[in-house]
Amino acid sequence: xxxxxxxxxxxxxxxxxxxxxxxxxxxxxxxxxxxxxxxxxxxxxxxxxxxxxxxxxxxxxxxxxxxxxxxxxxxxxxxxxxxxxxxxxxxxxxxxxxxxxxxxxxxxxxxxxxxxxxxxxxxxxxxxxxxxxxxxxxxxxxxxxxxxxxxxxxxxxxxxxxxxxxxxxxxxxxxxxxxxxxxxxxxxxxxxxxxxxxxxxxxxxxxxxxxxxxxxxxxxxxxxxxxxxxxxxxxxxxxxxxxxxxxxxxxxxxxxxxxxxxxxxxxxxxxxxxxxxxxxxxxxxxxxxxxxxxxxxxxxxxxxxxxxxxxxxxxxxxxxxxxxxxxxxxxxxxxxxxxxxxxxxxxxxxxxxxxxxxxxxxxxxxxxxxxxxxxxxxxxxxxxxxxxxxxxxxxxxxxxxxxxxxxxxxxxxxxxxxxxxxxxxxxxxxxxxxxxxxxxxxxxxxxxxxxxxxxxxxxxxx
Amino acid sequence: xxxxxxxxxxxxxxxxxxxxxxxxxxxxxxxxxxxxxxxxxxxxxxxxxxxxxxxxxxxxxxxxxxxxxxxxxxxxxxxxxxxxxxxxxxxxxxxxxxxxxxxxxxxxxxxxxxxxxxxxxxxxxxxxxxxxxxxxxxxxxxxxxxxxxxxxxxxxxxxxxxxxxxxxxxxxxxxxxxxxxxxxxxxxxxxxxxxxxxxxxxxxxxxxxxxxxxxxxxxxxxxxxxxxxxxxxxxxxxxxxxxxxxxxxxxxxxxxxxxxxxxxxxxxxxxxxxxxxxxxxxxxxxxxxxxxxxxxxxxxxxxxxxxxxxxxxxxxxxxxxxxxxxxxxxxxxxxxxxxxxxxxxxxxxxxxxxxxxxxxxxxxxxxxxxxxxxxxxxxxxxxxxxxxxxxxxxxxxxxxxxxxxxxxxxxxxxxxxxxxxxxxxxxxxxxxxxxxxxxxxxxxxxxxxxxxxxxxxxxxxx
Numbered sequence: 001x002x003x004x005x006x007x008x009x010x011x012x013x014x015x016x017x018x019x020x021x022x023x024x025x026x027x028x029x030x031x032x033x034x035x036x037x038x039x040x041x042x043x044x045x046x047x048x049x050x051x052x053x054x055x056x057x058x059x060x061x062x063x064x065x066x067x068x069x070x071x072x073x074x075x076x077x078x079x080x081x082x083x084x085x086x087x088x089x090x091x092x093x094x095x096x097x098x099x100x101x102x103x104x105x106x107x108x109x110x111x112x113x114x115x116x117x118x119x120x121x122x123x124x125x126x127x128x129x130x131x132x133x134x135x136x137x138x139x140x141x142x143x144x145x146x147x148x149x150x151x152x153x154x155x156x157x158x159x160x161x162x163x164x165x166x167x168x169x170x171x172x173x174x175x176x177x178x179x180x181x182x183x184x185x186x187x188x189x190x191x192x193x194x195x196x197x198x199x200x201x202x203x204x205x206x207x208x209x210x211x212x213x214x215x216x217x218x219x220x221x222x223x224x225x226x227x228x229x230x231x232x233x234x235x236x237x238x239x240x241x242x243x244x245x246x247x248x249x250x251x252x253x254x255x256x257x258x259x260x261x262x263x264x265x266x267x268x269x270x271x272x273x274x275x276x277x278x279x280x281x282x283x284x285x286x287x288x289x290x291x292x293x294x295x296x297x298x299x300x301x302x303x304x305x306x307x308x309x310x311x312x313x314x315x316x317x318x319x320x321x322x323x324x325x326x327x328x329x330x331x332x333x334x335x336x337x338x339x340x341x342x343x344x345x346x347x348x349x350x351x352x353x354x355x356x357x358x359x360x361x362x363x364x365x366x367x368x369x370x371x372x373x374x375x376x377x378x379x380x381x382x383x384x385x386x387x388x389x390x391x392x393x394x395x396x397x398x399x400x401x402x403x404x405x406x407x408x409x410x411x412x413x414x415x416x417x418x419x420x421x422x423x424x425x426x427x428x429x430x431x432x433x434x435x436x437x438x439x440x441x442x443x444x445x446x447x448x449x450x451x452x453x454x455x456x457x458x459x460x461x462x
Numbered sequence: 463x464x465x466x467x468x469x470x471x472x473x474x475x476x477x478x479x480x481x482x483x484x485x486x487x488x489x490x491x492x493x494x495x496x497x498x499x500x501x502x503x504x505x506x507x508x509x510x511x512x513x514x515x516x517x518x519x520x521x522x523x524x525x526x527x528x529x530x531x532x533x534x535x536x537x538x539x540x541x542x543x544x545x546x547x548x549x550x551x552x553x554x555x556x557x558x559x560x561x562x563x564x565x566x567x568x569x570x571x572x573x574x575x576x577x578x579x580x581x582x583x584x585x586x587x588x589x590x591x592x593x594x595x596x597x598x599x600x601x602x603x604x605x606x607x608x609x610x611x612x613x614x615x616x617x618x619x620x621x622x623x624x625x626x627x628x629x630x631x632x633x634x635x636x637x638x639x640x641x642x643x644x645x646x647x648x649x650x651x652x653x654x655x656x657x658x659x660x661x662x663x664x665x666x667x668x669x670x671x672x673x674x675x676x677x678x679x680x681x682x683x684x685x686x687x688x689x690x691x692x693x694x695x696x697x698x699x700x701x702x703x704x705x706x707x708x709x710x711x712x713x714x715x716x717x718x719x720x721x722x723x724x725x726x727x728x729x730x731x732x733x734x735x736x737x738x739x740x741x742x743x744x745x746x747x748x749x750x751x752x753x754x755x756x757x758x759x760x761x762x763x764x765x766x767x768x769x770x771x772x773x774x775x776x777x778x779x780x781x782x783x784x785x786x787x788x789x790x791x792x793x794x795x796x797x798x799x800x801x802x803x804x805x806x807x808x809x810x811x812x813x814x815x816x817x818x819x820x821x822x823x824x825x826x827x828x829x830x831x832x833x834x835x836x837x838x839x840x841x842x843x844x845x846x847x848x849x850x851x852x853x854x855x856x857x858x859x860x861x862x863x864x865x866x867x868x869x870x871x872x873x874x875x876x877x878x879x880x881x882x883x884x885x886x887x888x889x890x891x892x893x894x895x896x897x898x899x900x901x902x903x904x905x906x907x908x909x910x911x912x913x914x915x916x917x918x919x920x921x922x923x924x
Contacts, residue, residue: 102698102812103841125702146647157645159654160622173894179870180810181841183619185608185658186872186879186887187917188899192621192654196647213704236564240587242675242750288704292754348642350564379565379643408641410648417648425648432635436905437650443901455649 004062008044008086011054016045016092027087030072030079031331032420033341034390040067040081045092049166049174049205052088056203057172059086059449066170066449068199070110070138074145075331075342076418078198078454088203090140096120097206103180104211105163110140110204117209126211129155129246132414133328143204146196148414150284150324153239153377154246155212157414159195166206167194170445180208193440198416199451201444217293218286220247220320221300222267223309224277228252231279232353234307235376238283241303243296247284248377249327253277255373255384262333263326267319273310281309281376282323330373334384340393341385343421345404346413349379355407359383362399366392370400380413397421401428417455425455466524470506470548473516478507478554489531489549493793494539494882495803496852502529502543507554511628511636511667514550518665519634521548521911528632528911530661532572532600536607537793537804538880540660540916550665552602558582559668565642566673567625572602572666579671588673591617591708594876595790605666608658610876612746612786615701615839616708617674619876621657628668629656632907642670655902660878661913663906679755680748682709682782683762684729685771686739690714693741694815696769697838700745703765705758709746710839711789712814715739717835717846724795725788729781735772743771743838744785792835796846802855803847805883807866808875811841817869821845824861828854832862842875859883863890879917887917 009017018027019042028037041064046052059066065085072079081087090111098107101124108117115135117128130142132149141147143165148157155161164178167190177190194202225231231250238245251259253274260267283300287293301312315323326333331342347355352374359381363370369386383400387393401411401424411417417425426434438456442448452458471479480489481504490499503526508514521528527547534541543549552573560569563586570579577597579590592604594611603609605627610619617623626640629652639652656664687693693712700710713721715736722729731739745762749755763774777785788795793804809817814836821843825832831848845862849855863873863886873879879887888896900918904910914920 100810100812101702103810104698104701146645146651148645148647152645156622159651160618169894169898175892175895175898177895179808179872180812181808181871181875183608183610183614183840183842183875184808184872185610185874185876187891187895188663188902189608189621189654189658190895190898192651193902196651201650213702215704236566239566240563240675242677346641346643346646348562348565350562350642378645380645409643410641410646412647413643413645414647429649430637432631433637433639433649433652436631436637436652439905440650440655440902443898443905 005042007058008042011051012044012046018043026072028081030074030077032075032077032080032418033335033339035077035080035420038081038083040087041084043087043089045089047092049168052168052203052205053172053174055088056168056170060170060447063447064449065452067451068144068203070141071113071136073134073137074141074418075415076420078144078416078418078451080419082452090138093205099124100180105180106209106211108139108207108209110138110207112139113137121211122214125214127214128161128209129212130158130161139207139209140204143195143207144198145416146414148375148378148380150247150249150375152375153248154244159192161210162191162195162207163210164208165191165194165204167202167204169202170447170450178208198418198454200441200454201450215286215288217290218284219293219297220315220323221283221297221304222313222315222323223281223304224269224273224311225279225281225309226276227308228278228356229353230308231281234281234304235349237307238303239377243285243300245283246286247282249282249373250376251280251282251327251373252371253279254371255330256280258333258337259326259330263322265322265326267313267323269313277310282327327373338386339384340387341397342382343385343397344380344382344413344415345400345409345411346378346380347404347407347409349376351407351409352376352379352381355404356381358403359400362396366396368392368396378413379409398424419454422455467504469520470504473513474506474508480505488534490543492534492536492539492541494537494542494880495797495801497539497542497882500543500545502549503546505549505551507551509554511630514630514665514667515634515636517550518630518632522632522909525909526911527914529913530606530665532603533575533598535596535599536603536880537877538882540606540878540880540913542881544914552600555667561586562642563588567642568671568673570601570669570671572600572669574601575599583673584676587676589676590623590671591674592620592623601669601671602666605657605669606660607878608876610837610840610842612709612711612837614837615710616706621654623672624653624657624669625672626670627653627656627666629664629666631664632909632912640670660880660916662903662916663912677748677750679752680746681755681759682777682785683745683759683766684775684777684785685743685766686731686735686773687741687743687771688738689770690740690818691815692770693743696743696766697811699769700765701839705747705762707745708748709744711744711835712838713742713744713789713835714833715741716833717792718742720795720799721788721792725784727781727784727788729775729785731775739772744789789835800848801846802849803859804844805847805859806842806844806875806877807862807871807873808840808842809866809869809871811838813869813871814838814841814843817866818843820865821862824858828858830854830858840875841871860886881916884917
């Protein structure tokens with residue numbers, strides 16, 4: 001192993017290699033709850049695709065398991081290292097290489113955080129619209145999990161906003177996929193295949209992201225409802241209206257209480273209204289023109305009232321921002337409250353009401369707490385589960401996931417499967433598809449060095 | 463072979479099987495120019511995924527090459543059958559199974575045409591936004607080539623508007639990918655991998671497409687420019703404006719003359735303006751509200767003038783519709799004019815001017831005609847090539863494609879590679895990527911029965 005360490009140090013430079021006990025605890029996990037940490041043998045911090053290529057060649061040669069790491073803010077353990085493996089940390093590959101105002105794209109290295117990208121694109125009056133809430137998240141990590149977030153209802157998720165990649169294959173080959181154009185029909189779409197593959201197919205070393213004009217004006221409406229079903233019934237109506245909200249979130253009463261308490265946020269909702277509310281809708285609107293936006297706010301307010309909202313509050317700048325930030329930080333609120341798991345099931349939005357009813361029933365039956373909020377427009381339900389007993393929790397999650405699949409949904413909308421949900425995925429997914437995915441994995445990574453144990457269990461001899 | 467025919471007839475019913483000389487000429491080709499037809503041994507017309515599954519199992523057993531066929535309107539020969547192979551024609555699988563107004567999706571069989579889908583969604587005040595021009599095209603064919611079209615500048619191409627598939631693998635296994643939700647992060651995205659694979663990976667038997675609210679009002683602006691570079695420079699400015707055009711096309715003077723002549727279309731442009739114009743921009747705007755649309759038209763008109771348009775014509779309903787239809791039919795106009803090839807290179811839109819200059823130089827050098835129009839917002843350039851000599855034409859195309867790749871583009875933006883552009887693709891694409899794609903193909907289709915010879919040359923022993 002001394003030999004491996006020396007060769008790794010040769011590739012990235014001695015000061016960019018950590019080994020053994022010198023590896024800080026932070027590299028042993030991501031933000032997935034209820035997961036044991038994994039102790040890697042090495043953490044290498046490459047500065048270029050060529051260095052990543054050399055690392056992967058060496059890893060193949062020595063059958064060293066490789067885990068890519070951005071900011072480590074993932075929630076499914078896809079950045080939890082293999083025991084005695086190699087972490088490739090992209091913290092030094094953190095440059096925004098280009099903001100191209102003619103093609104409305106940026107080319108970024110994977111270690112760039114969303115807040116850094118936001119700052120750089122703001123200078124050009126453009127914006128990258130994927131906002132999974134955690135602004136310290138890296139673009140590379142977002143590519144790995146196909147991150148979504150609040151604005152997906154208008155702008156789509158990561159895969160809708162990444163046009164191309166530079167990526168290093170397990171063999172060390174460096175490829176470029178896609179490009180600066182929004183379309184291509186020239187062979188299989190490797191960009192899309194790599195996005196969401198959780199570090200198991202290839203390591204992205206450059207990402208071409210789509211940028212949109214940064215609209216000058218936005219407004220946030222908050223609508224309490226006494227009845228959860230009405231919240232859910234309102235969602236398709238709001239989308240049909242053509243108002244094109246960029247935010248369309250639901251927050252249940254428990255979660256609203258928790259996040260407003262934590263954020264010390266006074267929304268001016270009378271106690272009587274608050275106490276009678278089962279859930280809230282948050283509707284964000286934006287536009288080029290403030291007069292039109294004001295008119296849209298009027299229309300949306302009227303529509304929400306028609307759809308059964310108890311009242312409609314148009315939040316002013318600071319309180320709107322605080323509410324959105326508090327919503328973005330819901331995970332941390334849940335963690336601080338002692339949550340045992342956070343999941344992000346996706347179902348057709350027409351099934352949300354039925355799904356949530358069932359999830360709560362299952363929670364009650366297993367004496368667990370199940371509360372949450374979610375991207376209502378996308379049918380993406382974030383549930384916080386309170387249940388200390390691992391066996392009970394596992395059974396509860398299985399029931400919740402199985403019901404989601406039964407109504408036409410999937411286990412994860414944006415967090416990924418990682419290691420945390422792997423056995424549910426393998427139990428609930430069609431074996432024909434899992435086998436096909438395994439063959440695809442092998443096409444990319446015949447030696448099986450890239451994030452083994454993520455998505456699938458490694459098979460002997462693979 | 464008699465045995466095979468009997469078993470095929472057993473699967474689809476005798477009257478839904480054509481064999482040998484009873485096969486009409488229409489099944490021997492698609493609309494790709496300059497391609498020899500291919501004579502299949504059988505044409506089978508299944509009515510269900512189960513029948514498609516049985517067909518593929520039989521094809522695997524007998525090493526029968528399988529070509530999927532929708533409406534046969536493709537332009538790259540991906541629906542040209544293998545000699546003595548089996549054509550699976552989806553003409554009987556042509557039902558819109560569901561228009562879901564809560565989730566804003568439709569579930570359709572692959573043989574549904576775009577005009578049928580448009581009619582069904584109109585009834586629900588929704589719309590499927592992929593309009594590749596040819597409304598007789600099938601949704602299945604669009605999935606095969608990842609079709610684009612004029613509205614892609616606002617709504618994206620097929621892959622951005624298909625949320626899930628039912629698909630039959632070469633083994634006969636029937637899988638479902640994706641679903642009615644706009645997001646999932648649950649294993650590799652098989653939907654996206656199958657889209658654009660030109661019938662080489664799997665046969666789609668159901669397609670879940672995303673629908674958008676059908677906006678009530680639209681307007682079309684036509685702006686002539688004396689200088690081609692100004693047309694191209696105007697494009698990013700229009701996009702930055704936030705006006706969100708749903709159409710942003712350029713048409714060169716030659717093509718405009720041809721399509722208006724063919725369509726007997728009088729646009730009211732004075733001769734002096736017309737004679738001084740190198741190219742035109744067509745800008746389509748749409749909205750919920752007619753007053754806002756009128757205001758947007760004003761803004762867009764002012765912007766176009768600022769950007770150097772000689773004049774700006776706001777086309778009234780009938781002439782606007784006729785121009786768009788004439789533009790959609792540009793391929794047929796070109797075909798009628800004796801065009802030898804139609805290509806659809808894509809480049810970063812900032813490179814369009816440089817690319818077109820080079821394409822025209824190459825055309826002149828080889829004594830060929832090179833004219834066209836294209837989806838300016840996407841950098842997708844449709845070039846019509848007039849050159850009867852196959853060797854000269856091939857060399858010209860190679861030069862054009864190579865330059866497109868050199869400036870960061872790709873051979874095809876929406877028509878696909880098929881058989882027509884295969885040798886250019888194999889010559890210009892990174893071998894590491896081609897090899898990876900071959901391995902992916904093998905993961906899906908180990909026996910190599912699905913559209914052999916499309917994208918790649920079949921390898922002996924595969």
